[in-house]
Amino acid sequence: MFDIKWIRDNSEAFDKALARRGYKTSAENLIALDDARRSHVTKLQEAQERRNAASKEIGKAMAAKDEAKAQALKDEVAGIKSFIQDGEATERELNAALEDAMAVIPNLPLEDVPQGEDEADNVELRIVGEKPTFQFNHPPKEHFELEGAESGLDFTTAAKLSGSRFVLLKGQIARLERAIGQFMIDLHTQEHGYMEVSPPLLVHDTALFGTGQLPKFEEDLFKTNGDHYLIPTAEVPLTNMAAGEILPEEALPMRVTALTYCFRSEAGSAGRDTRGMLRQHQFMKCELVSVTKPDDSLDELERMLGCAETVLKKLGLHYRVMTLCTGDMGFGARKTYDIEVWLPGQDTYREISSCSVCGDFQARRMNARYRPEGSKQLGHVHTLNGSGVAVGRALIAVLENYQNADGSITVPDVLRPYMNGLETIG
Template sequence: MHDIRAIRENPAAFDAALARRGDAPMSSSLLEMDAARRAKITAAETAQAEQNKASKSVGAAKASGDEAEFERLRALVAEKKAEVAAMQAEAKELDAQLTDALARIANAPAEDVPDGADEDDNVEINRWGEAVELPFAAKEHYEIAGVAASMDFDVAAKISGARFVMLKGAVARIHRALAQFMIDTHVDENGLTEMNSPVLVRDEAMYGTDKLPKFGEDSYQTTNGWWLVPTSEVPLTYTVAGDVLEESALPIRMTAHTLCFRSEAGSAGRDTAGMLRQHQFEKVEMVSIVHPDESDAEQKRMLRCAEGILEKLGIPYRTVVLCTGDMGFGARRTYDIEAWIPGQKTYREISSVSTTGDFQARRMNARFKPAGGGKPEYVHTLNGSGLAVGRCLIAVLENGQQEDGSVTLPAALAPYLGGKLTLTSDGLLS
């Protein structure tokens, strides 16, 4: 969330930041709301002071025996009390309106983020591995002989509808192995703390991590008000909501493997074949809570953690920095990692690593006490996929596919697959 004081101090800079995202200027309307709110607060405080003054005089009038003055002052106190209550209610409503307006405005992009309208304007900054075309007609993951029987979309549709999949046998085991491999790597090599978090969260957690109020339609809500998490970024980041941490507690680095749920309301008709875009999927998430001075370096560290997973698996990838028009709502800078998918002969997103600055921290009031003293400051929050498990499964299967319908699996998965690194054309591990 944006700081109204910063907008008040430099409205032109605020509007310029929004313009980079393609948004119209908003400072004028926000400042009008802010001025009305502040004026009402001031009026309420003035009326409160008059009420307090009159209250003190009531006793004196009573003690002096001046009944007329006593009644006049008592009526004045009652009048002022009602006036104060009305003004405070109006100020509270104006404050809520301003807060809601600020909550619907996207984060300001970092200065080094490239300007652009959409994904075509993203800038590639790194490429690893050779994205070769296979010496035979490459198939998409669900068409590979050794995979097809164990990736059942028809049964899933019978149970749940479109955009679900039932994995079984060896493919289910490979999927599980990938998640275990990712978690172990992040814990043992990257220094993250493994968490086992809820996947049902309250409004406050969704709001604090900028998923509400603007994007409620993209998530699922239960009949009793809980939300199914779109990613474990929500519960992991919200662990510090309302806290004032010691500076020495930073950085906090967490990872979790969870189910994730998205309605895909804004992507109707996209990627309907296979398991590239599902309503329910699994992801290994990384979240960092850091000192503001360390957030840019932390984002690069997290990016390397995610890239390292793909390198260990031998999956070619490229890394891009998203332009202003393609960034998510809460991000001030985002790096996307795109894995090479032979069946589509293209790179597809497998991880996003974003820094939000203090955007989320303001929404959930997460702060730290500077070691040298002074007022508490807002922490910076970062999140990144490390990685999307289903999409990683797709990349592993398609890059390892053989002409006979078998799949050669990455050596990094050997400890999780009993040393078996071939998925046969019959769908068995050997």
């Protein structure tokens, strides 16, 4: 969400930045809506001033026993009152029109974000580690083809229970998923300084508006029969912890993490990744959220990226870091790094984490502010979010990268304490 005053003062820069994202709305359109609203508010104020003045004149006319003038003034006041009542409804409509137009405009990219239309234009920042080599002659298998994992990945029963894009994990595979999640949350709380939070998985629409999922992306969400939505990511409840708050400067940065299930309709993914568990309606993710002072947010983005990378380094997984181009960034982001893990079964890299800085975009939508030390002026905080990382995709990566000739899976060293010392699955 943007400040219309800032748009008025920086209309050329606003249009230029939006054009980089391929967005059509211009500052001129928004200013026109604001002009209509301002003009109407001025008329209402003038009408209220005239009503107050006429009310005083009625008293004077009555005192002078000028009944004709008094009656004329009363008729005028009645007309003004009717105009004000109708005008207040119009004012609400004009306010809503401007707010609705502003609510669907994406965040403005930072100047160093690469220009591009889609993922093909993303820029490789670095590659970490090497692709694994295998002691067998056949091509590496995908996770759902591995004999050692087959009994633990039950897509048939899941489809019977819930339909497509669900999986039922069993036995040591279920335990391995739990181990990966516990390893991540322990790493981020014990080594990276995040506070663990166990948030609600159901939220109101105001929380989703605050982080930018609503109103534009409602089709991607699961809504209950009441007024709740299932969270698509723990970013929603974690970031909204600051909603409506005025945080003291010494409370920043606020760093929180949560290991939760997430729920997405995958409305725009028909036909994509239908085999296996790469793209699911329900999945587990370890989320990282930071709330910072404006001057600290870019450094915090690099720190958050490092925290997410540490997960893959400790798991011994080969990956690359990509800087997303303007056309591939999320709605609320100003800059985003994707971590893409190597999946030998697919012979390609797949995204396992996104780390984004949002500036004050979300903070304005949720009215999250802070009080700078020694200042009477309040400022909006900056927010950041990142996957630290997606547990389901990390599970896929472990299964495929640690597969053996007989289809069994070697358990990475860092996970063995969470698996009661188990070294091999299958």
